[in-house]
Amino acid sequence: HLPVTLTHRVATWATKLASYLNPYLEITVSEYGGERFRRSELFLAAEAYLSDACGRRARRLRADLVKDSKNLQVSVDDNDEVTDVFDGVTVWWYAVKRVARSNVISLYPGEDERRFYRLVFHARHRDLVVGSYLPHVLEEGRAVTVRNRQRRLFTNNPSTSWNSYRGGKSVWSHVHLEHPATFDTLAMDPADKEDIVDDLEAFRDAKDYYAKVGKAWKRGYLLFGPPGTGKSTMIAAMANFLDYDVYDLELTAVKNNTELRKLFIETTGKSIIVIEDIDCSVDLTGKRKDKAEKKKKSNDDDDSPSESSKDESTKVTLSGLLNFIDGLWSACGGERIIVFTTNHKDKLDPALIRRGRMDKHIEMSYCRFEAFKVLASNYLGVSDHELFGDIRRLLDEVDMSPADVAENLMPMSKKKKKRDTHACLAALVEALKKAKQDATAAKALADAKAKEEAAEAREKEANKGQAQDQGKEDKTSSSSTEEKMTATKGGDK
Numbered sequence: 001h002l003p004v005t006l007t008h009r010v011a012t013w014a015t016k017l018a019s020y021l022n023p024y025l026e027i028t029v030s031e032y033g034g035e036r037f038r039r040s041e042l043f044l045a046a047e048a049y050l051s052d053a054c055g056r057r058a059r060r061l062r063a064d065l066v067k068d069s070k071n072l073q074v075s076v077d078d079n080d081e082v083t084d085v086f087d088g089v090t091v092w093w094y095a096v097k098r099v100a101r102s103n104v105i106s107l108y109p110g111e112d113e114r115r116f117y118r119l120v121f122h123a124r125h126r127d128l129v130v131g132s133y134l135p136h137v138l139e140e141g142r143a144v145t146v147r148n149r150q151r152r153l154f155t156n157n158p159s160t161s162w163n164s165y166r167g168g169k170s171v172w173s174h175v176h177l178e179h180p181a182t183f184d185t186l187a188m189d190p191a192d193k194e195d196i197v198d199d200l201e202a203f204r205d206a207k208d209y210y211a212k213v214g215k216a217w218k219r220g221y222l223l224f225g226p227p228g229t230g231k232s233t234m235i236a237a238m239a240n241f242l243d244y245d246v247y248d249l250e251l252t253a254v255k256n257n258t259e260l261r262k263l264f265i266e267t268t269g270k271s272i273i274v275i276e277d278i279d280c281s282v283d284l285t286g287k288r289k290d291k292a293e294k295k296k297k298s299n300d301d302d303d304s305p306s307e308s309s310k311d312e313s314t315k316v317t318l319s320g321l322l323n324f325i326d327g328l329w330s331a332c333g334g335e336r337i338i339v340f341t342t343n344h345k346d347k348l349d350p351a352l353i354r355r356g357r358m359d360k361h362i363e364m365s366y367c368r369f370e371a372f373k374v375l376a377s378n379y380l381g382v383s384d385h386e387l388f389g390d391i392r393r394l395l396d397e398v399d400m401s402p403a404d405v406a407e408n409l410m411p412m413s414k415k416k417k418k419r420d421t422h423a424c425l426a427a428l429v430e431a432l433k434k435a436k437q438d439a440t441a442a443k444a445l446a447d448a449k450a451k452e453e454a455a456e457a458r459e460k461e462a463n464k465g466q467a468q469d470q471g472k473e474d475k476t477s478s479s480s481t482e483e484k485m486t487a488t489k490g491g492d493k
């Protein structure tokens with residue numbers, strides 16, 4: 001029954017009085033900080049720190065599987081309290097979950113929840129807590145996260161979650177990355193390999209350098225070469241070498257540039273972002289348009305206001321992609337490697353692969369002898385053999401992908417299992433000889449076809465020339481008769 005202004009005043013005074021009497025201060029760390037795009041780093045660090053350092057003192061815990069799905073990570077459950085002592089000062093942490101009050105009953109549990117940690121301490125320790133304790137929590141939390149980290153392979157999938165029709169946005173989902181490829185097992189020229197490893201190492205340790213020269217801490221690699229030459233394998237080897245996560249971006253599943261940017265922002269640092277077969281993906285805009293049109297026809301899309309606006313909103317463009325790679329947004333997060341793979345480098349837009357976007361172009365080529373030696377030592381455990389001479393000669397003459405060579409070296413079937421090294425290598429020699437024969441036959445065929453075409457073209461040319469000559473003759477003969485006619489006409493006059 002009090003007037004509103006008075007109620008406000010009373011409330012303000014009550015808070016002031018309470019804070020005067022209560023010597024404790026509170027700091028809140030919310031899950032989503034000022035930037036709504038992703039979870040606050042301090043929150044994640046606090047979570048990791050609390051579960052590691054003080055988990056034992058909490059009574060209500062929550063367990064999760066981490067690292068190879070063997071270790072358990074126990075973290076403090078919501079609405080519980082833990083105490084921590086730092087430099088002789090006691091602080092209290094509370095994990096709080098608050099459901100936003102709203103009049104609408106939400107169909108989607110979890111949507112309106114806000115989780116945060118509340119840190120409570122005595123006012124006289126304010127400087128210590130803000131100046132030393134919180135940085136300590138951040139640092140320790142990050143270290144724990146790295147320790148528990150299991151490398152992950154992410155992929156973006158379109159609207160598979162059950163509340164997808166709310167936005168239909170594509171999101172990252174992940175599995176554990178367990179690819180066994182390493183640079184040791186990768187068959188390629190040792191000098192090239194060393195060059196790449198050096199480059200990666202230099203990138204990893206160059207945080208200060210990038211800051212000094214004013215560049216975003218990222219590097220682009222373009223892997224190009226024929227199918228089966230180890231491009232995807234190389235990416236796995238890179239991830240294993242650097243201990244980075246991999247984000248495999250499927251451009252077909254991304255609706256438009258805005259969504260592409262959103263996906264990009266959600267990637268974390270220390271990651272490799274991969275777009276495979278980029279030449280096919282960029283072409284995709286055309287195909288996607290067709291799909292959109294089909295959709296429109298079947299009338300199962302009801303949120304498009306007009307045809308043209310829909311068209312615009314349903315494609316990823318080259319400019320969107322360029323922006324993604326080195327626009328202003330690319331600098332957020334830091335420490336990222338972007339890898340494109342393609343079978344046809346010449347099909348790509350030069351703007352896409354210029355230095356600065358794709359800093360290093362790596363050609364993965366057919367298997368030559370140096371690469372073969374790596375495969376032989378991996379698959380058969382031999383570093384020299386009497387057939388190596390033949391193989392070396394043949395590999396110089398024939399283009400065979402490492403995938404094909406490896407297939408010949410792999411004693412997979414039961415029958416083959418009994419085969420020894422010599423038999424495996426002999427089979428490879430046979431396969432190479434056959435490939436050589438095929439290549440020669442194909443070349444002969446192509447040559448013959450080319451000759452035929454050239455002959456045809458020559459014949460056509462000759463026919464054309466003849467026809468022209470004929471035309472000229474006709475013209476001259478007809479003009480001379482005309483002249484004659486006029487002459488006789490003049491005579492008549």
Ligand SMILES: Nc1ncnc2c1ncn2[C@@H]1O[C@H](COP(=O)(O)OP(=O)(O)OP(=O)(O)O)[C@@H](O)[C@H]1O
Pocket residue numbers: 185186187188225226227228229230231232233234342343364401402403404406
């Ligand atoms: N350089 C290589 N070293 C070791 N293994 C290789 C190499 N190249 C290919 N392989 C083997 O061949 C298989 C296919 O290779 P991969 O998938 O990496 O080829 P790719 O270049 O990505 O082909 P695509 O262009 O068709 O995607 C792999 O499973 C791998 O075992």
Ligand SMILES: [Mg+2]
Pocket residue numbers: 231232233276341
């Ligand atoms: Mg591949």
